[in-house]
Amino acid sequence: xxxxILKFRKDKGFTQDALAKKCNVSRQTINAIENDRxxxxxxxxxxxxxxxNTTVDDIFQP
Amino acid sequence: xxxxILKFRKDKGFTQDALAKKCNVSRQTINAIENDRxxxxxxxxxxxxxxxNTTVDDIFQP
DNA sequence: TTCAAATGTAAAAATGTCTTTACATTTGAA
DNA sequence: TTCAAATGTAAAGACATTTTTACATTTGAA
Numbered sequence: 001x002x003x004x005i006l007k008f009r010k011d012k013g014f015t016q017d018a019l020a021k022k023c024n025v026s027r028q029t030i031n032a033i034e035n036d037r038x039x040x041x042x043x044x045x046x047x048x049x050x051x052x053n054t055t056v057d058d059i060f061q062p
Numbered sequence: 063x064x065x066x067i068l069k070f071r072k073d074k075g076f077t078q079d080a081l082a083k084k085c086n087v088s089r090q091t092i093n094a095i096e097n098d099r100x101x102x103x104x105x106x107x108x109x110x111x112x113x114x115n116t117t118v119d120d121i122f123q124p
Numbered sequence: 125t126t127c128a129a130a131t132g133t134a135a136a137a138a139t140g141t142c143t144t145t146a147c148a149t150t151t152g153a154a
Numbered sequence: 155t156t157c158a159a160a161t162g163t164a165a166a167g168a169c170a171t172t173t174t175t176a177c178a179t180t181t182g183a184a
Contacts, residue, residue, distance in 0.1 A: 001104060015160060026143055031162065038141060039104045041170080042063060046124040056118045062108040077130060088173055093132065100171060103140080 002061045005034045008052040023047045064123045067096040070114040085109045 009019055020030040025044060033040050033048075040048065042056075049056045071081055078096065082089040087106060095102050095110075102110065104118075111118045 017160075027161085028144085028163085029142055032142085035162075037163090041141065042101045042104055042107050042118075042122060043124060044141090045104050045107075045118075046122070049119075056104075056107075056122075057111075060104060060108070060118075062105060079130075089131085090133085090174085091172055094172085097132075099133095103171065106172090 001039045002036065003033065004059050004061075005030070005048065005052070008054055008059060009034075012052060019048070019051065022051045063101045064098065065095065066121050066123075067092070067110065067114070070116055070121060071096075074114060081110070081113060084113045 005019075009016070014022070016030045016034065017027045020027040023030070023044065024047070029040075029044075030048075032038055033044075039045075045056050045060060049059050052059065067081075071078070076084070078092045079089045082092040085092070085106065086109070091102075091106075092110075094100055095106075101107075101122075107118050107122060111121050114121065
């Protein structure tokens, strides 16, 4: 599943670690999702979308 | 995670089994998600949303 | 009321996500 | 160029989702 996490994250000036902390997950989890190694749970997808001020439908493309 | 699957599904006149087939999952999976026993994967959330002509953000409420 | 269709549930196994620990590589500012 | 910060990756274990098989209950139309 492709995603625009990098784009939105850079726009906000967040590091992977900073985004991870705001989402209450590990940095490795954000890294893996951003680099498309696996998909987040639906819960985490919503958390990422909200922290980055966007929607699940906008940030993820199946 | 709450959801509006029942509402959208009834609007389309689909049974759980019909929706399941359109999403390529088992009827039990749709039943479990509709009744909030667990959350779908992000992939499946997108599939359900599309089959029901709506968005992930509209059909699921974290 | 009766009967089939629809829905609810359970348990075991397969698969996928996430954490932790640990180390390597890249990047950019001084 | 150098050094720290940021990023990439791996492996083991914990936990969550999904499938399959199977059976029970509910619902609604005839």
